[in-house]
Amino acid sequence: MTKATDSTSQTLAALGVASADAVTARFAALRAEFDGDAGGEGAWKALHDSWMGRKSGVLTRVTENWLKTATPALRPAVGKCLNELRGHVEQRLAELQRAAESAADEAALARERVDLSLPGVTRPLGSRHLLRQTFAEIERIFLSLGFAVVEGPEIETPYYNFEALNIPEHHPARDTMDTFYLETPRQNSGGPARLLRTHTSPMQIHTMEKQPAPVRIIVPGKVYRRDNPDATHSYMFHQVEGLAVDTDITFCEFKGTVEYFVREFLGPKIRTRLRPSYFPFTEPSVEVDASCFVCGGSGCRLCKSSGWIELFGAGMVDPAVYGFVNYDAKRLSGYAFGLGVDRLSQLKYGIEDMQLFFQNDVRFLRQFP
Numbered sequence: 507m508t509k510a511t512d513s514t515s516q517t518l519a520a521l522g523v524a525s526a527d528a529v530t531a532r533f534a535a536l537r538a539e540f541d542g543d544a545g546g547e548g549a550w551k552a553l554h555d556s557w558m559g560r561k562s563g564v565l566t567r568v569t570e571n572w573l574k575t576a577t578p579a580l581r582p583a584v585g586k587c588l589n590e591l592r593g594h595v596e597q598r599l600a601e602l603q604r605a606a607e608s609a610a611d612e613a614a615l616a617r618e619r620v621d622l623s624l625p626g627v628t629r630p631l632g633s634r635h636l637l638r639q640t641f642a643e644i645e646r647i648f649l650s651l652g653f654a655v656v657e658g659p660e661i662e663t664p665y666y667n668f669e670a671l672n673i674p675e676h677h678p679a680r681d682t683m684d685t686f687y688l689e690t691p692r693q694n695s696g697g698p699a700r701l702l703r704t705h706t707s708p709m710q711i712h713t714m715e716k717q718p719a720p721v722r723i724i725v726p727g728k729v730y731r732r733d734n735p736d737a738t739h740s741y742m743f744h745q746v747e748g749l750a751v752d753t754d755i756t757f758c759e760f761k762g763t764v765e766y767f768v769r770e771f772l773g774p775k776i777r778t779r780l781r782p783s784y785f786p787f788t789e790p791s792v793e794v795d796a797s798c799f800v801c802g803g804s805g806c807r808l809c810k811s812s813g814w815i816e817l818f819g820a821g822m823v824d825p826a827v828y829g830f831v832n833y834d835a836k837r838l839s840g841y842a843f844g845l846g847v848d849r850l851s852q853l854k855y856g857i858e859d860m861q862l863f864f865q866n867d868v869r870f871l872r873q874f875p
């Protein structure tokens with residue numbers, strides 16, 4: 507079958523077109539062919555080239571072969587029909603182009619679509635260990651009283667861990683504290699012995715060596731002892747040491763500070779009591795007890811029917827300690843305390859076995875988010 511567009515390579519005269527009606531019919535055939543080709547949306551570009559192509563597109567051929575060669579009588583009809591056809595072709599091609607472009611856009615959107623309703627990749631979030639939370643709580647309370655937080659080394663010499671704290675070589679207090687001694691190259695070549703600190707108290711000495719009074723510090727940290735693990739013991743545990751030294755510190759300030767801490771930490775209804783005790787670096791020394799927060803003091807399993815729970819050791823700094831750091835014992839006075847962080851956490855949160863702190867069982871950890 508010959509196509510209408512084939513006729514555009516010939517002149518109208520050659521085609522035997524002699525009337526305006528015949529011209530209109532020829533253009534109608536062209537338009538019908540164009541509309542047939544333009545039915546789909548796929549190849550608008552090819553359609554554009556074959557109809558609007560400058561050199562040999564159908565419209566160019568019509569212009570060259572039909573319009574320019576038309577007899578003066580037919581020329582107006584050819585011109586009019588050509589303009590109409592051009593307008594029609596241009597408009598339709600523009601539509602096809604728009605349709606093709608938006609189809610491409612939609613395909614790209616579909617390809618790149620992110621489904622926001624899909625659940626994301628969930629990474630399990632950790633939380634602060636209960637001991638860290640307890641450290642933070644203790645630090646908050648003492649910071650509010652004007653204490654500074656300092657930290658110190660876990661490896662010490664016997665001088666700082668014992669002697670300067672008024673615990674001489676053969677003092678019985680060392681028996682419960684003798685600990686892990688380290689074999690370091692330095693020590694093998696004649697240096698002082700090294701050991702894992704048994705308490706955070708050595709930082710009392712380091713701090714007073716470094717700065718003059720007044721001193722108000724707390725020292726959170728890890729300590730080590732040769733203990734076998736059980737519900738209340740571990741070879742590694744945690745303490746917060748406290749030290750306050752100034753020119754006018756009395757036993758009253760000491761007692762008030764301790765009571766304030768206990769009430770902030772355990773609750774406003776808790777009462778405290780000081781029991782005489784002994785530590786080589788404090789004089790007098792006390793054990794700080796709290797009224798039992800389970801039974802309120804009437805006696806229960808936790809307080810072993812006594813109504814009181816032993817919390818921590820403390821006391822007024824023994825003047826002998828000032829001698830080791832060149833502080834003037836006549837002018838200065840102060841107090842110190844040593845909080846067992848594991849013990850305080852166990853009491854506050856009702857944890858019977860201290861080992862739970864170190865086993866990292868998430869079923870335990872999750873209970874303290």
Ligand code: DAH
Nearest residue numbers: 705707819820821842843844
């Ligand atoms: N260092 C002691 C210990 O670990 C605890 C202690 C008691 C520290 C009384 C003090 C204190 O500062 O005054 O057993």
